[in-house]
């Protein structure tokens with residue numbers, strides 16, 4: 085197995101007295117989809133926000149290609165090749181596709197003006213590469229469907245050199261057909277082979293469909309991890325519900 | 341591609357359709373209606389040589405501060421301190437011109453007085469911006485505080501230094517200072533020269549004769565007025581107020597920045613969703629602080645033009661100007677919630693407001709307070725219209 089692009093060792097994150105992450109280990113490899121699973125409040129979003137430089141870890145280390153790294157800001161993280169697609173996507177609805185695509189990283193001519201035409205072309209082409217033909221990149225993002233917005237955010241992260249693509253629940257709040265669209269996009273990105281994908285979801289089927297490796301979080305701790313073929317469906321269901329046995333849950337439900 | 345059908349649901353429209361959906365279309369229609377109505381009600385007086393000059397003067401004056409307010413609103417913030425900033429800057433310049441530079445540094449020149457004043461107003465803008473981005477307080481409250489602070493400070497300075505809350509009868513610096521002429525003088529003389537030249541050609545046959553009735557004479561005078569010549573066949577309006585040039589420069593720069601530069605994208609992104617802008621590396625705080633300073637800059641230009649035009653200033657200058665600037669921006673299609681709007685819309689808004697504010701001079705039978713009634717009505721209509729635009733773009737949330 086190749087060397088992991090990104091590793092996390094003993095990561096602890098506290099918000100005041102509240103321990104959101106209590107020592108998390110994680111390895112993500114290029115060309116793999118790493119599904120991060122866990123109940124609401126398990127700490128998934130907190131973990132990826134730490135990786136994205138939004139939060140600073142209280143303890144522990146983040147390693148990029150084996151080298152310890154510190155992210156002071158989202159800029160640091162994206163410079164290190166971590167591209168994050170947030171749950172809320174970090175898109176500006178009133179702005180055009182192109183303006184969103186290049187937000188904060190506009191292409192400038194020597195005179196200081198934006199190279200609008202070139203930017204429109206790139207936005208269009210990059211989105212086409214991972215699956216949508218969006219005819220008018222000057223259209224406002226607010227008019228796009230949820231699946232298209234996901235694609236825009238993913239295309240943007242990849243274009244700006246993401247080596248690790250972090251997707252926080254990209255399929256929630258989407259209809260069936262659009263969920264499949266996003267999964268296809270993930271597959272296409274995976275096929276490139278040079279990008280590691282961290283995929284957060286609550287959906288067992290989705291993680292089975294695209295996941296190569298799983299990590300299960302519960303109450304801020306890793307309660308299970310392994311490659312897809314090592315983990316059985318029952319084991320997976322047990323871990324996804326925070327480690328409780330399915331039998332126990334059935335009993336609990338029956339007693340109501 | 342399964343997603344393909346989606347994007348194609350958006351109909352490709354023709355030129356007309358796209359024009360009708362532009363955000364400025366509402367303010368453009370209102371402007372045209374006002375221009376036509378005013379021309380008819382004033383029997384053309386509003387747009388004769390002098391009428392045009394006076395209208396353009398107030399349009400430019402309002403347009404300058406509205407541009408500053410509009411950029412700030414696009415970035416999602418408000419500035420209620422524009423009016424007091426005008427009063428403060430006017431006070432500062434007028435007092436320096438009358439009493440000399442601070443700390444006994446000698447006589448002030450118009451340019452030096454302007455420069456020192458600008459440093460102070462920019463510092464205030466910087467301070468306001470910093471307080472807002474660091475505290476996370478609403479700009480409404482912080483700039484309201486500065487509204488009181490600056491109004492009070494202006495009066496205190498007037499009384500302490502000048503013993504009186506107004507400075508008047510300053511010498512006419514326009515004759516001696518190039519800078520004062522650029523601020524308070526006249527520009528685009530060629531426009532009226534051309535008008536006069538055409539007027540004399542057309543008016544060559546016009547003359548009073550003994551047997552003319554009174555009505556015929558009045559008719560003739562009206563025509564001469566339109567042609568920019570008086571009874572002695574001389575030119576009597578020589579140019580627009582210098583404010584017009586400043587309005588063109590400021591609006592032009594604002595348009596360029598918004599549409600063509602990286603900073604423009606940052607301004608829109610900051611106002612639309614500042615968290616996502618920040619997550620993408622946009623320096624949101626600096627953008628906001630810079631725009632508060634730009635708003636202070638616009639107020640200072642407004643005040644400087646006023647001082648060197650009238651050779652006076654007083655503590656009540658700039659009254660209600662912050663509200664008018666915001667109203668113009670809103671009527672021009674700038675969303676209260678930020679992230680959307682164009683400079684072209686602001687220009688249309690300024691023209692509409694300027695014309696209505698001046699209407700009382702051209703339509704003698706009208707009560708000047710109808711101006712406010714009109715503003716209130718149009719403002720409300722504009723907010724509803726803008727809300728519809730926003731819903732259309734964001735898919736109705």
Ligand SMILES: Nc1ncnc2c1ncn2[C@@H]1O[C@H](COP(=O)(O)OP(=O)(O)OP(=O)(O)O)[C@@H](O)[C@H]1O
Nearest residue numbers: 099102103104122123124125126127128129130131
């Ligand atoms: N900035 C913060 N300050 C204090 N507590 C926080 C903060 N951010 C997250 N938390 C807490 O940390 C815990 C983990 O939250 P997190 O958002 O990481 O969960 P999650 O696994 O992403 O859940 P979900 O599946 O609902 O998205 C929650 O209890 C949350 O309340």
Ligand SMILES: [Mg+2]
Nearest residue numbers: 128129130171
């Ligand atoms: Mg979450």
